Structures are given as C-alpha cells and as structure tokens.
Amino acid sequence: MNGLLASRPIFLALVLALFVGGLAQIAYRHLSLGVPLLPSANRDVWYVDAKVEFRATGEPVTVSLALPETQTGFTVLRENLVSPGYGLSIVTTPENRRAEWTIAQARGDQELYYKVQLANDNRLGDVGPISAMTAETQSLLLNDAEATAADQVLADVRARSTDSLSFARQLTLQLTSNDPNQSIELLRSQYDTSELMVALLARAGVSSRVVYGLLLEDGRRRQRLKPYVHVYANAQWTLFDVRTGLEGRDPQLVLWAPSAESTLDVVGGRDSDLTFSILRQEENALGSVLTQIEDLGFDDFSIYQLPLEEQALLKGMFLIPIGAMVVVFMRIIVGLRTSGTFMPVLLAIAFTQTDLIPGLISFVVIVGAGLFVRSYLSEINLLLVARISATLIVVIGLMILFTLLSASIGLDALRNFAFFPLVIMSWTIERMSVLWEEEGPREVFLQTTGSLFVAVLAYLAMTMPFVRHMSFNFLGLQLVMLSLILVMGQYTGYRLVEVVRFKSLAGNE
Amino acid sequence: MFQLIRQLKAHGVMGLNQRNVHYIGKYNARHLYPLVDDKLRTKLLAHDFHVRVPGLIGTLNYQHDVKSMAALVDGQSSFVLKPSRGSGGRGIMVIERIEDGVYYKPNGAGVTREGLQRHASNILGGLFSLGGHTDVVIIEDRVISDPSFAHYSYEGIPDIRVIVFQGFPVMAMMRLATHESDGKANLHQGACGVGLNLSHGRALTGVQHNRTITKHPDTHANLADLQVKAWPLLMALAARCYDMTKLGYLGVDIVLDAEHGPLLLELNARPGLSIQIANKVGLAGRLEHIEQGRAPKGLSAEERAEYAMTTLATLSHRTKDAA
Known part of the structure; x- marks a missing residue:
C-alpha cells in the first residue's frame, strides 16, 4: 500500500491526468464533433422504443402493432423496425397505421422493436388526422x-x-x-x-x-x-x-x-407483452450525434447505438456521481452530518421519481411512523438482523398503508411511496432509532435534516437540465468528477461547521 | 470568515479532516483497531505491559455461562458488568452492594438475580455492542473514585482523557458527568470538560456545550480548584499505552481509584477534538513539535511523560506561529 502508488507526486499526477483527460474528452466532443455544451432551447425530441415480447410456438408468426401518427403536439420524425429474420412492413389504412412483422417459422422467446422519434412541436390547436377517426x-x-x-x-x-x-x-x-x-x-x-x-x-x-x-x-x-x-x-x-x-x-x-382495435396482435405466439422505453434529447445534440455516426462510421463511445432501455438506464447511472460529489462536498468541506454515507444520494434518486415535495412528505411520514413502531421493537429485545428484517416488513406495510390512504383521499402525488429504496429506509429507521436512544432526539433531528438537506441539493443538481445534458453527452465529465472527489478526499482544512465550533479558540490571547 | 480561519490556523486548532487524513490515517494502522475496540483484549494486553486496570473478576462468553455468574460475584462487595464492545457507556451496570440476594445500584435501586442475569444475557446477545454483534460480558472491580473528586461529578465517575501522540502525552482533560449527560462522560451528551495543565494536572478552564463555565452545573463546585493527584504516575500510564498498542494517535481514558491510584479504563483510536476547546489551545502545535523530530527519540514511557510535563506543556500554539 505504501509503495510507489501511494506517493504524493504519483497521486497528483493521477488526479491531474484524470482532470485533463476528462476536459480533453469534453473539448474533443464539443470542438470536433460539435456536440453542444449547453442544452439548446430547441425542441425536444423523444426517443421511444416499443418492445414486443412473446414466445413463438413454432408456427408461422404474424405480429401487428398499432403505430402512432403525427398529432397535436408531436411530429413523427423517424421510425424504424428492428427484428432479425422477420419480414417487415408498415401498413397504412385510412383509419390507422400498423407495423407488421412476419416470419415463416420461429420458436422460443422473441423480441421485436419499433423505434420512433417524436418531436415536441408545441403547436397547439392543430387538430391532425385524429379527428377523422x-x-x-x-x-x-x-x-x-x-x-x-x-x-x-x-x-x-x-x-x-x-x-x-x-x-x-x-x-x-x-x-x-x-x-x-x-x-x-x-x-x-x-x-x-x-x-x-x-x-x-x-x-x-x-x-x-x-x-x-x-x-x-x-x-x-x-x-x-x-x-x-x-x-x-x-x-x-x-x-x-x-x-x-x-x-x-x-x-x-x-x-x-387512436382506435379500439387491439394495439398488439400476435398470431403464432403466446404470452405477448408490449413495453416502452423513453428518452429525451435536444434536437441539436441529436442532429450532430446522428451526423457523427453516419460521417465517421463510429463514435468514441457508442452509447447512442444501444437500445433505449439501456440508454435510459445509463442516463440515470451517469447522474449518480453528481449526487455523490454533492455528498462528498457537504460532508468534507461543509461538515454536515448525514445518516449513512450515501443515503442522501439514494433519496435524491427516489425524489427524481416522486418529485421533490411529495417525496419529502412521503419520506418524513414513513420514517416517522417507522420510528414509532421501531420503539416497540426495541422494547422486546431482538438481535440486529431480526430487528432490521422486522423493520423492513413494517416499512413495506406502512408503504402499502400510506399508498392506499393517499389514494382514497385523492392525494395522487403521494402515491409513489414505492419508489423509496426499502432496505435503505429500514436501515435509516434503525440507525435513527439507535441514535435516538443513545444521543437523544436532537441528534436525530440534526442528522435527518442534514441528510434531507444534502438529498435536496443532490436532487436539484441531478435534475438541472444542464447537468443532465452534460453527464449524458460528455463521459469526460465523469473523469473530471473523479479527480475532484480524489482531491476533496485529501482536504485537511477546517470543515465550515468547525470554524463555528472552535470559534472560542480564535480569540487573541 | 477567512479572518476566523486564519486565526484558528494560527492557534493550531486541528479539524476533523486533518485528524482523519493526517493523524489517524497515517499513524493508526487499521489492523490494530481491534486491540482498543474490544475492552477485554485491551485489559488482557494491559496485564502483559504492567498497565494497571480495574481488577478482572471474570468473563461470560456464552449464554449458558450466565448461570455461573452468581458464583463469580457473590464473594464481592461490589462489581461492574460491562459489554466488551460497548460504546458510549451503554450497557454498563454498576452494583454497589449485595444484601439478602438483592443487588443494589448506586442510585439505590435493587436488582434481583434474574434481573442481573437478563442484563448479562442482553450484553451477550449484542444489544449494546456496535453493529449488534454478539459480545462478551466483562465483570470487573468497581472503581471507587478518589475522594478529592467527590464534588466534581454528578452520578458516574469522572475520568481523565489524555491524547497520546507517538508515545508522548500531548493534551489532557477531565470529563465530569452531569445530570444532563445522565452519568456519562461524553461531552456531546452534555458532560462538562475541564482542560488540565499538562505539567501538574491542575484545572485550566471548564466547558459545557462549547461554552466556558467556572462551576460544575449540578454540584456547583468551583472547577478552578480541581487538582488531579498522582499526576506523574497518570502521565506515565498514558504514555505506556502507546508501547502496548503501537497506535500513534491514541485517546487514553484513565480513572483515579481511591485505593489503587490511576487505572486505565479504555482506549480510543479516534479520539474527539473537543479537548482543544476545554484546553483553550489547539493540538497542532504539540503534534507538529513531535512530528518534526524535536523531541528526543528512544525514551522510555516515564521519560516521555516527563518530557511532556516539562517541555510540551510550555509550548504555545504552533511552532511556526503567525504574527
């Protein structure tokens, strides 16, 4: 451990290499490939993948899927069908359009894709062909x-x-x-x-x-x-x-x-299912990315060529380091106490699913109720694993209860309790409860508000359009963040809260 | 703000980041932590190094040992049950006297034999240990606090925290339990800290919740009159804990027993920084003095304690003092 790699010059060189490398990748993509640094004010383009899954029985297969049309608010830009070995056609009738996949024989699990790009054109009042139906x-x-x-x-x-x-x-x-x-x-x-x-x-x-x-x-x-x-x-x-x-x-x-005909018809297969993945891009970025792939024949990282489902997953993943960096900064430089190191990041991710205010309310409600129940669990002496598992089940129960309650009183926004990571919630309750017993309610309050504050900051950072745009389109940003985190990890100066804590020592004697 | 930061730096005040990266990270090898996190191991190690600790009456390792506890304690006039891996004083039960098969705590409450066994069983089950791991019960002699401290603590026994850096005691503080801290000696729980002059163990200033106080909040005893007896002995004991554990940055908690003098209570590999507030001086000056190699090398524990009392005690702030 204390060998060459741990020496200070090597560490600094590593940090510098990461930082410069990251910046260089960003500069390269911006300058020579023309990917814009700012999310443009141009219209959004939605990438939608429709995925048809079914199990073929070995007979001739015909799959027919209803397709969307240009309509008020959305223009169909490009579309294509992906499915190896199948015959493809788009059938247009006066009533609607349908995609048809056909194959003489297929057996086993099948996956067919219909990919479409829809432009948000915000033209309201445009009636479109729908009214003809x-x-x-x-x-x-x-x-x-x-x-x-x-x-x-x-x-x-x-x-x-x-x-x-x-x-x-x-x-x-x-x-x-x-x-x-x-x-x-x-x-x-x-x-x-x-x-x-x-x-x-x-x-x-x-x-x-x-x-x-x-x-x-x-x-x-x-x-x-x-x-x-x-x-x-x-x-x-x-x-x-x-x-x-x-x-x-x-x-x-x-x-x-826009019709009552069945959306998906599968002949020669069973257990069919239709799911969608959705991703948003600005048209400008999209245009240049497409040009790149067409002009160069390759991209330095071919994220855009992955199925949308994976792209959406990656887009979420690239945001996690942003949240982590917020946590590192708040803990090391500011000195806020949070309960659990990365609990705030996980909370922030949950908030992106639930929206901020409903998410905050749900969290406080569940943890509050959980603490109440947990106080009983601490009276009957249980070993840790059993206690956390019991808390876990109680949390599930509470989530169901609150989901039903909020649905029955019509609070739609609060229905998203299920987005909170269960295990994290249980651990949070466990830790808060131990903290309550050992250090009193004040410390619990401090750490909860600390965690929530950091989570809200992380949420705000992770939902900024600029940040989302940068993190998805410039992988170099990840290297830059890694280098910043490494540098912060070696910061030995005062935390901001310590300046207040030790204030009495600053007087001239 | 920046003015304040400059002043803190000039006074050698150390922050948590610096402690973690520069001192704990550098001088405390991870594999040595179990020596101090497990109080039974600390105790057994102390015997080997002739560091005095409260006498061990016995240990309970498994649930079925609980039944044999009575045989261990019934000859004693008083004793203490504690979890080997407990933290923050949790799970410690002090028994002051035994009468007619009933065990009495210092506050007069009686505990039956079954109650005592249940408590031991809870300790073994990990109720009080960090992370809830199964634990071991330590049964040891009850420390009878030196009568000179009688007026300085409200419930609980006052202890003396010494920071030992590379074997040199660098700063000391007395921690007095208060009503608010519920008999515990942790400063953030409301106990009061009294900085001690390193050369003779006399009180400097008292703090509670980061505020300067002159009297104990419950007993109203004047803190300025506080003088720790047997100070050179206590400093040498603290210094010896370095030889015992090899932890370069160490917090040593010592109690003063009326009969046996200074006894090692427990060790801490991540001692807190409030000691700076109680002493009204930063740690960095003394730590850097030793780090820069200004202290003589190859000294025995007694010699290091002596060096601390004569030289380190007189250092003001940091060596490269800002104007």
Whole structure:
C-alpha cells in the first residue's frame, strides 16, 4: 500500500491526468464533433422504443402493432423496425397505421422493436388526422341488472348536466369516485372503466371511444400504454383520464393507438407483452450525434447505438456521481452530518421519481411512523438482523398503508411511496432509532435534516437540465468528477461547521 | 470568515479532516483497531505491559455461562458488568452492594438475580455492542473514585482523557458527568470538560456545550480548584499505552481509584477534538513539535511523560506561529 502508488507526486499526477483527460474528452466532443455544451432551447425530441415480447410456438408468426401518427403536439420524425429474420412492413389504412412483422417459422422467446422519434412541436390547436377517426359504435352487452344500474347512473348524471360535454364530465366523476354508489360499483366490478364509460355514453347517445396513450417522461423504462376515453362533443374530441377523473390532454401524452382495435396482435405466439422505453434529447445534440455516426462510421463511445432501455438506464447511472460529489462536498468541506454515507444520494434518486415535495412528505411520514413502531421493537429485545428484517416488513406495510390512504383521499402525488429504496429506509429507521436512544432526539433531528438537506441539493443538481445534458453527452465529465472527489478526499482544512465550533479558540490571547 | 480561519490556523486548532487524513490515517494502522475496540483484549494486553486496570473478576462468553455468574460475584462487595464492545457507556451496570440476594445500584435501586442475569444475557446477545454483534460480558472491580473528586461529578465517575501522540502525552482533560449527560462522560451528551495543565494536572478552564463555565452545573463546585493527584504516575500510564498498542494517535481514558491510584479504563483510536476547546489551545502545535523530530527519540514511557510535563506543556500554539 505504501509503495510507489501511494506517493504524493504519483497521486497528483493521477488526479491531474484524470482532470485533463476528462476536459480533453469534453473539448474533443464539443470542438470536433460539435456536440453542444449547453442544452439548446430547441425542441425536444423523444426517443421511444416499443418492445414486443412473446414466445413463438413454432408456427408461422404474424405480429401487428398499432403505430402512432403525427398529432397535436408531436411530429413523427423517424421510425424504424428492428427484428432479425422477420419480414417487415408498415401498413397504412385510412383509419390507422400498423407495423407488421412476419416470419415463416420461429420458436422460443422473441423480441421485436419499433423505434420512433417524436418531436415536441408545441403547436397547439392543430387538430391532425385524429379527428377523422370514427366513434365507437358497438356497445357492451349488459344483462338486466346491469342495464337497470346503467340507466340509474345515466339518469343521475343527466340530472346534473346541461350538454354532452358536461354529461361526460359528470359521468367521469361518478365512475372515478372513491365512494361510488351501488349501481356504479356493480358496473365497475364487471367491466373495464374506460370501456364502461364508452358504453354508457353510447347508451346516452354521446359519441366516444377508447384510445391508448403513452405519457412521455425522460428516462423511463418498461412503461405501458394506458386507456383514455375520447368524447366527441361540441364538434371536438375531449380526452378524459378514467383513472384520475381529470379532463383534457397532458401535453406529454402521445395518443398511440387512436382506435379500439387491439394495439398488439400476435398470431403464432403466446404470452405477448408490449413495453416502452423513453428518452429525451435536444434536437441539436441529436442532429450532430446522428451526423457523427453516419460521417465517421463510429463514435468514441457508442452509447447512442444501444437500445433505449439501456440508454435510459445509463442516463440515470451517469447522474449518480453528481449526487455523490454533492455528498462528498457537504460532508468534507461543509461538515454536515448525514445518516449513512450515501443515503442522501439514494433519496435524491427516489425524489427524481416522486418529485421533490411529495417525496419529502412521503419520506418524513414513513420514517416517522417507522420510528414509532421501531420503539416497540426495541422494547422486546431482538438481535440486529431480526430487528432490521422486522423493520423492513413494517416499512413495506406502512408503504402499502400510506399508498392506499393517499389514494382514497385523492392525494395522487403521494402515491409513489414505492419508489423509496426499502432496505435503505429500514436501515435509516434503525440507525435513527439507535441514535435516538443513545444521543437523544436532537441528534436525530440534526442528522435527518442534514441528510434531507444534502438529498435536496443532490436532487436539484441531478435534475438541472444542464447537468443532465452534460453527464449524458460528455463521459469526460465523469473523469473530471473523479479527480475532484480524489482531491476533496485529501482536504485537511477546517470543515465550515468547525470554524463555528472552535470559534472560542480564535480569540487573541 | 477567512479572518476566523486564519486565526484558528494560527492557534493550531486541528479539524476533523486533518485528524482523519493526517493523524489517524497515517499513524493508526487499521489492523490494530481491534486491540482498543474490544475492552477485554485491551485489559488482557494491559496485564502483559504492567498497565494497571480495574481488577478482572471474570468473563461470560456464552449464554449458558450466565448461570455461573452468581458464583463469580457473590464473594464481592461490589462489581461492574460491562459489554466488551460497548460504546458510549451503554450497557454498563454498576452494583454497589449485595444484601439478602438483592443487588443494589448506586442510585439505590435493587436488582434481583434474574434481573442481573437478563442484563448479562442482553450484553451477550449484542444489544449494546456496535453493529449488534454478539459480545462478551466483562465483570470487573468497581472503581471507587478518589475522594478529592467527590464534588466534581454528578452520578458516574469522572475520568481523565489524555491524547497520546507517538508515545508522548500531548493534551489532557477531565470529563465530569452531569445530570444532563445522565452519568456519562461524553461531552456531546452534555458532560462538562475541564482542560488540565499538562505539567501538574491542575484545572485550566471548564466547558459545557462549547461554552466556558467556572462551576460544575449540578454540584456547583468551583472547577478552578480541581487538582488531579498522582499526576506523574497518570502521565506515565498514558504514555505506556502507546508501547502496548503501537497506535500513534491514541485517546487514553484513565480513572483515579481511591485505593489503587490511576487505572486505565479504555482506549480510543479516534479520539474527539473537543479537548482543544476545554484546553483553550489547539493540538497542532504539540503534534507538529513531535512530528518534526524535536523531541528526543528512544525514551522510555516515564521519560516521555516527563518530557511532556516539562517541555510540551510550555509550548504555545504552533511552532511556526503567525504574527
């Protein structure tokens, strides 16, 4: 250990090499490949990978997937189908477009990709081809009891509405109510809410249809299409979310399959599944990256050629060192006490999934309740492993409880408890509880606020568009950060809090 | 701010980063830590090096040993149960007297034999040890604090923390338990620290929660009158702990027993920095003096203690003092 590598000049040379190497990589990519340093104000381009998985049975296979079209807010830029050995075609009919994969024989697990780039063009009011689609005409076949219930619901809704749109609005509220009446409950137990809503609207003479949409969020993997109800009223289509009861279209929602036809048809296979990975890029960066790959035939790191699912994973991973650097700085230079070294980074990652304020509330609620339960566990003497495992199960229970509670009182934002890393939460509770017993509530308060403060800083750093852009497009930044962390690791000066702590020693004697 | 940092530097105040990187990282080899983290190992090692410690009555290693505890302690008039790897004073049970099969704690509360066995069993189960590992119970003689300290501690026994650097005692402080610290001697728990003059063990200033105090907050005894007896003996004991562990940067906790004089209580490989506040002086001056090789080499523990009392005690701040 104390050999050549540990000597000071070698250490400094290593740090310098990392720092300069990182900067050089950034400069190279910027100057000769033209990747911009700042996230441009240009429109966003969403990379969406649709992944079809199924198990082929050995017979001829035909896979047909509904495709999105240029629509209000989104323009389809480029698309392609990836699937070795399959015949490919895009079939366009007046109603919609579908991708078709065909193969004479296949056996075992199959993976097919449809990759599309959608540009956010923010052109609102553009109607697009969607309005040409027809409304659903066929209705659900209701039995007598259900028909009675349906008529009751419709009469009830009619009494509260003036036109087709307000009718649809009131019906959505009834169908998504947390405290439904008996008729609604009966119908909801039998049918999918979106189909039920379309059927009820048809019964009342209002045109509507089920559409499938994908909410675009940067870096998401394994997402699924969700059904929405499109209602035709006052000569235009209005979108209703049958899970939240909200009206109107989220600007980041892409209508994927604007028809009731099945989104995915697989003939000759079973256990089919359709998932989506989503990544955001600025168009400028994208343009140059594409040029690079085409012009040079290679890229210095071919991250952009990986499937989007892996790209999204990497994009998240590249942000972790940013959080780590914030922690190192706050602990070594500032001297804040945090509970657990990297707990704040993990919290910050959870916050990127839950958003900051709901995340903070969820964390405080779970840890607070966990501490309360843990105080009982400390009365019955348990060994550490058993105690943490018990805490773990209690935390799971609390997460379920709070998720249900917040859902039933309609606090949607707080539904994301599950994003918190379970084991970390359990350890946090365990450590806080021991700290409470040994050092008192003051120390617990100090360390919790310290951890949360650092986590919030890390979160803010990790969600800055500039930082996200830099960390994904310039791998050299990782080397620069490594060198900075190595340097901070050798800092022997005062921590900022120590200057206050030792203030009494500074007086002239 | 920068003015303040400059002044702290000029006064040789050491920060945690410097302690960790420059002293603990450099002078304390990792493999030596178990010697001090395990109090039983420290105790056995102390016997080999003729460092005096509270007498060992016995140990309990396994749950089934708990039943044999009565045979060990019943001849004693008083004793202490403690976890070998405990921290912050947790899990220590002091028994002052035994009457009619009931064990009495210093505050007068009685404990049955079953209660005592349950406590020992909890220690063995790891309830009080760092990380919850299974532990060993140490049963040792109860230290009877020197009567000269009677007015300076509220519950609990006052102890003396000495920082020993490469075998030289460099700074000392007395830690007095208070009502607020619940009988414990840790400063951040509210105990009060009293800096001690290195040359003769007389009190310098007292601090509690980083504030200067002149009287003990509970007993109201005047801290300035505090004088530690047998000081040269105590300094030599602290110096010997370096020969015993080879840890270059070491915190030595010593108690003064009424009958046996200075006894080693425990060692610490990561001693805190509050001692600087209690002494109103930074550690860096004395540490650098030794690091720069100004102290003579090859001295015995007694000679190093003597050097500390005569030379180190008179050093002011750092050697390369700023104007």
